[in-house]
Amino acid sequence: MGKGKPRSVEKGVVGPSLSVTSSTIPLGPVYYPTEDEFKDPLEYIFKIRPEAEPFGICKIVPPKSWKPPFALDLDSFTFPTKTQAIHKLQSRPAACDSKTFDLDYSRFLRDHSGKKSRKRVVFEGEELDLCKLFNAVKRFGGYDKVVDGKKWGDVARFVRPSGKISDCAKHVLCQLYREHLYDYENFYNRMNQGMAQRCKKGVHDDHKIDHGVQPVVSKKNHKSVDGSKHKDSKVQKEEHDQICEQCKSGLHGELMLLCDRCDKGWHTYCLSPPLEHIPPGNWYCFNCLNSDRDSFGFVPGKHYTLEAFRRIADRSRRRWFGSGPVSRVQIEKKFWEIVEGLVGEVEVMYGNDLDTSVYGSGFPRVTDQKPKSIDDKLWEEYTTNPWNLNNLPKLKGSMLRAVHHNITGVMVPWLYIGMLFSSFCWHFEDHCFYSMNYLHWYALLLFICAVLVQLSFFLY
Numbered sequence: 322m323g324k325g326k327p328r329s330v331e332k333g334v335v336g337p338s339l340s341v342t343s344s345t346i347p348l349g350p351v352y353y354p355t356e357d358e359f360k361d362p363l364e365y366i367f368k369i370r371p372e373a374e375p376f377g378i379c380k381i382v383p384p385k386s387w388k389p390p391f392a393l394d395l396d397s398f399t400f401p402t403k404t405q406a407i408h409k410l411q412s413r414p415a416a417c418d419s420k421t422f423d424l425d426y427s428r429f430l431r432d433h434s435g436k437k438s439r440k441r442v443v444f445e446g447e448e449l450d451l452c453k454l455f456n457a458v459k460r461f462g463g464y465d466k467v468v469d470g471k472k473w474g475d476v477a478r479f480v481r482p483s484g485k486i487s488d489c490a491k492h493v494l495c496q497l498y499r500e501h502l503y504d505y506e507n508f509y510n511r512m513n514q515g516m517a518q519r520c521k522k523g524v525h526d527d528h529k530i531d532h533g534v535q536p537v538v539s540k541k542n543h544k545s546v547d548g549s550k551h552k553d554s555k556v557q558k559e560e561h562d563q564i565c566e567q568c569k570s571g572l573h574g575e576l577m578l579l580c581d582r583c584d585k586g587w588h589t590y591c592l593s594p595p596l597e598h599i600p601p602g603n604w605y606c607f608n609c610l611n612s613d614r615d616s617f618g619f620v621p622g623k624h625y626t627l628e629a630f631r632r633i634a635d636r637s638r639r640r641w642f643g644s645g646p647v648s649r650v651q652i653e654k655k656f657w658e659i660v661e662g663l664v665g666e667v668e669v670m671y672g673n674d675l676d677t678s679v680y681g682s683g684f685p686r687v688t689d690q691k692p693k694s695i696d697d698k699l700w701e702e703y704t705t706n707p708w709n710l711n712n713l714p715k716l717k718g719s720m721l722r723a724v725h726h727n728i729t730g731v732m733v734p735w736l737y738i739g740m741l742f743s744s745f746c747w748h749f750e751d752h753c754f755y756s757m758n759y760l761h762w763y764a765l766l767l768f769i770c771a772v773l774v775q776l777s778f779f780l781y
Contacts, residue, residue: 349378389703402622402670422452567591580606634740672738683761684709710734
């Protein structure tokens with residue numbers, strides 16, 4: 322099983338009020354495969370899986386002989402950046418999933434309502450799922466719009482798909498929402514509107530950016546149980562036929578899914594991969610998720626070369642820690658102070674979610690032009706290497722060989738270029754895939770300027 326074992330690291334403070342050592346939070350294991358073990362990625366990952374999987378993360382250190390060339394041309398490569406508000410990493414609105422909602426709602430009750438925990442809410446003899454109720458009301462425009470449009474029947478069918486909904490049940494559901502979720506909805510909306518603030522500290526001291534975000538208004542066609550569609554007032558005024566962006570057909574409108582940002586439509590069966598049902602809550606198309614417009618926690622910035630970005634990252638580092646040496650513990654302590662809101666507003670630049678099929682890969686590829694500085698034999702060797710993340714999804718034994726679409730982040734790796742305090746938050750990958758990341762190189766200390774490639778994959 323390789324030679325991996327959890328490695329001791331520096332003990333230090335990872336938050337302003339939380340002192341954590343290896344005795345309280347187990348360290349992820351670090352593995353050092355031999356040359357033979359490193360030949361087959363899927364086989365090696367399968368071998369370490371029983372030990373590594375409970376930690377949620379592990380590190381695999383390649384043999385010293387494994388030295389892939391950096392394939393991007395440093396002189397000509399440029400990439401777009403976005404600003405990331407580090408002080409808001411723990412202040413995001415609740416997502417559609419119940420676990421995130423419960424955490425955020427409990428925090429709201431504790432911090433804004435003076436309640437330690439919410440009581441069990443009962444609706445028609447069964448416990449009411451407040452997350453479902455909140456998302457259902459949000460789906461139809463919020464409490465006021467649901468009341469004005471008399472949509473409580475549709476909300477009830479979303480919360481309880483089976484059974485007839487009586488007028489009394491609709492009234493009770495309205496009262497329960499008013500009692501338990503109305504204040505939270507207002508808080509949720511204020512958080513969205515509160516994104517319009519300016520950076521006061523960070524890399525943009527000399528170039529402040531207004532990153533105001535208007536509240537997102539859902540423009541999706543929603544199909545209720547009785548087959549009727551519900552649109553908000555703005556879409557009703559437009560009164561135009563919706564055409565699928567993929568097949569260019571306006572048929573099967575009940576299966577048309579509208580992006581809550583650009584209002585363009587796709588049939589659920591035309592998406593890649595196709596969706597079996599219209600998802601609850603807000604949905605955003607692939608183009609909007611990867612656009613440069615202000616959303617999803619990032620604000621668009623300028624294009625930079627790697628060298629120009631490194632200089633900016635170096636200046637930011639000196640602004641925080643001076644020109645002398647700084648330890649990992651000091652950086653981590655400062656990071657958590659920012660996250661906890663003890664430092665003020667801090668934004669950094671981040672080249673995130675860069676599609677390697679567009680911007681180029683750090684790993685060599687057959688279709689890429691080889692830089693003159695790289696040896697032909699070395700280039701050819703790593704072009705076909707199985708640990709090259711461009712090759713990993715298509716390896717023998719990978720279920721992803723059955724996927725014939727270039728899904729970014731699954732079949733095509735993402736590229737990330739970060740600086741001091743840039744953050745890639747802990748999360749579940751889509752479909753609970755594994756995620757593999759390779760750090761191509763970093764300058765100075767602890768990712769002050771780092772180039773990292775990331776790929777999600779499934780290990781059966």
